[in-house]
Amino acid sequence: MMPRLVVGMLSVSLMVLGAGIASGQNFPERPIRIYGPQIGTSPDVVLRLIADAIAGPLGQRMVVESRGIVGVEMAAQAPPDGYTLLHYSNVLWFMPLFRDNVRWDPVRDFSPIALAASTPNLVVVHPSLPAKSIKELIALAKARPGELNYGSSSTGASNHVAAELFKAMAGVKIVRVNYKGGAQAVSDLMAGQVQLMFSPAGTAKPHVKSGRLRALAVSSAEPSALAPGLPTVAASGLPGYESRSLSGLFAPAKTPVAIIKRLNQEVVRALNRADVKEKLFNSGMEAVASSPEEFAATIKSEMTRMDKVIKDAGLREKG
Numbered sequence: 091m092m093p094r095l096v097v098g099m100l101s102v103s104l105m106v107l108g109a110g111i112a113s114g115q116n117f118p119e120r121p122i123r124i125y126g127p128q129i130g131t132s133p134d135v136v137l138r139l140i141a142d143a144i145a146g147p148l149g150q151r152m153v154v155e156s157r158g159i160v161g162v163e164m165a166a167q168a169p170p171d172g173y174t175l176l177h178y179s180n181v182l183w184f185m186p187l188f189r190d191n192v193r194w195d196p197v198r199d200f201s202p203i204a205l206a207a208s209t210p211n212l213v214v215v216h217p218s219l220p221a222k223s224i225k226e227l228i229a230l231a232k233a234r235p236g237e238l239n240y241g242s243s244s245t246g247a248s249n250h251v252a253a254e255l256f257k258a259m260a261g262v263k264i265v266r267v268n269y270k271g272g273a274q275a276v277s278d279l280m281a282g283q284v285q286l287m288f289s290p291a292g293t294a295k296p297h298v299k300s301g302r303l304r305a306l307a308v309s310s311a312e313p314s315a316l317a318p319g320l321p322t323v324a325a326s327g328l329p330g331y332e333s334r335s336l337s338g339l340f341a342p343a344k345t346p347v348a349i350i351k352r353l354n355q356e357v358v359r360a361l362n363r364a365d366v367k368e369k370l371f372n373s374g375m376e377a378v379a380s381s382p383e384e385f386a387a388t389i390k391s392e393m394t395r396m397d398k399v400i401k402d403a404g405l406r407e408k409g
């Protein structure tokens with residue numbers, strides 16, 4: 091039988107250990123793995139800037155693994171100890187609205203840490219299209235229902251969601267042409283294979299500048315410094331319209347609040363650095379640096395709005 095003194099000492103030790111875990115005061119004690127999207131995408135750029143910036147203050151190496159959707163599934167099943175994280179775009183919370191066979195639930199399986207960056211989409215068209223404003227584009231689409239095509243990448247990506255929201259709000263029929271990646275969609279748009287696209291600002295701007303694409307408007311609620319001089323969709327004929335490409339950092343659900351707060355603190359500090367902001371802006375993005383609560387509210391708001399659009403338009407994919 092164990093002496094009472096030993097039992098008492100063990101109880102105290104376990105209490106101290108539990109308090110340390112709950113407070114996150116010893117976190118992190120080993121390298122942190124962060125799963126992310128495909129290499130070279132905008133969220134990947136954000137992830138690598140954050141990982142480099144927070145490694146020093148946290149005193150541990152950040153191991154970035156570009157696993158795409160597989161990484162999302164792995165992060166959802168990881169232990170909630172702060173040593174496996176996920177950085178991803180709106181696809182994380184939009185794809186489950188579009189598809190039945192998604193293996194994660196964005197609310198049930200993840201704890202938001204920080205909304206890191208935002209970029210508006212530019213409504214871009216092939217120069218041959220006889221539309222030089224959003225009003226003219228809507229009028230053309232109504233006059234030619236089902237004849238115009240838009241390019242998009244994966245289901246739930248910002249260029250897909252932005253277009254479907256536009257169609258629903260404008261009451262127009264524009265046909266989706268799905269590509270494996272946004273780069274191929276932009277290439278086909280420039281070649282005239284599709285007529286329009288809602289492309290992230292950083293991707294579209296060089297082609298607009300060269301004259302190979304025409305920009306009609308920016309999808310953000312307010313004019314964007316990333317697209318100077320370009321009006322918003324909302325102010326150009328579709329009041330209330332807003333769509334952005336977002337990316338942020340997540341931990342598995344049930345990760346201790348203290349660890350979430352510690353990670354948020356370092357991520358926000360990194361995103362508020364002038365050099366990080368400049369690098370993001372030069373890549374076509376703007377730093378956000380939200381709290382976990384603000385990020386969770388953004389996700390809830392976006393899911394609520396798009397869930398109605400998807401259901402009303404019958405966009406949910408079976409199987």
